[in-house]
Amino acid sequence: MKKYLLVLLLSNLYADTIIIYSEESAEFYASGDGQSGCCSPGFFGSFNQSSLSTRHCQWWSQYSQCGVSAQYALWRFDLTDIPENSIIINANVLAQGGGNWIQSFMSISDDTGSISIDMASYLISGGDWSLYGQGVITSPVDEIIPHEIINSSYEGGQFCLMFRFYDGYITNYGVNAPRLVITYDLQNIMGDINDDGMISILDIVDLINSILNENLGYIEIADINFDNKIDIFDLIHLTELL
Numbered sequence: 001m002k003k004y005l006l007v008l009l010l011s012n013l014y015a016d017t018i019i020i021y022s023e024e025s026a027e028f029y030a031s032g033d034g035q036s037g038c039c040s041p042g043f044f045g046s047f048n049q050s051s052l053s054t055r056h057c058q059w060w061s062q063y064s065q066c067g068v069s070a071q072y073a074l075w076r077f078d079l080t081d082i083p084e085n086s087i088i089i090n091a092n093v094l095a096q097g098g099g100n101w102i103q104s105f106m107s108i109s110d111d112t113g114s115i116s117i118d119m120a121s122y123l124i125s126g127g128d129w130s131l132y133g134q135g136v137i138t139s140p141v142d143e144i145i146p147h148e149i150i151n152s153s154y155e156g157g158q159f160c161l162m163f164r165f166y167d168g169y170i171t172n173y174g175v176n177a178p179r180l181v182i183t184y185d186l187q188n189i190m191g192d193i194n195d196d197g198m199i200s201i202l203d204i205v206d207l208i209n210s211i212l213n214e215n216l217g218y219i220e221i222a223d224i225n226f227d228n229k230i231d232i233f234d235l236i237h238l239t240e241l242l
């Protein structure tokens with residue numbers, strides 16, 4: 001029990017938060033004749049602009065005319081700055097903007113690669129997870145990303161996001177631009193004495209120091225052969241892990 005509490009305490013101590021801004025963003029809009037030219041997006045524009053606008057389509061079938069053509073906005077975020085062997089504790093999407101946000105839509109996916117028609121079409125159809133409805137999304141946005149999606153995005157290295165409002169925009173520059181706030185913990189790896197998520201020469205140096213300097217005490221993660229002592233045999237094992 002005591003040991004369990006200590007591990008819990010340590011894992012809280014080492015939890016870290018990273019804020020990730022988008023790697024690429026764009027508007028995805030409909031253009032052309034007829035209902036599909038009004039309501040089915042097929043073109044990209046406004047890449048990485050300081051504000052991205054979105055609106056829902058209004059097709060007047062009785063006149064065969066387009067009142068307002070559809071426009072979505074999407075982003076992709078590079079997750080490769082999150083250290084290897086992390087356990088993601090929580091992740092949120094933050095964003096803000098203005099205009100008319102009634103009947104808002106938001107979707108996310110773990111797609112990889114640059115912004116593409118496939119990526120955007122998948123997000124329009126709901127992606128891996130979506131929100132839609134009257135008043136469900138308001139500015140400032142602060143939505144929790146479901147665990148399985150942030151985990152698969154972390155594995156694949158990228159997270160994608162889409163918004164569509166009735167007629168509104170998202171601020172896309174500076175600290176208020178769309179961003180992911182991710183809290184993670186580095187997994188305890190046997191021999192990772194400096195707790196940086198990997199085994200390296202730095203851990204060897206730390207282990208030699210603690211062997212030479214006995215008053216540093218017992219370090220569980222350095223006791224690689226599990227004999228409750230930190231000594232030359234752990235050093236031999238650690239060298240093998242390099």
Ligand SMILES: [Ca+2]
Pocket residue numbers: 191192193194195196197198199200202203
């Ligand atoms: Ca290390």
Ligand SMILES: [Ca+2]
Pocket residue numbers: 222223224225226227228229230231233234
């Ligand atoms: Ca040992």
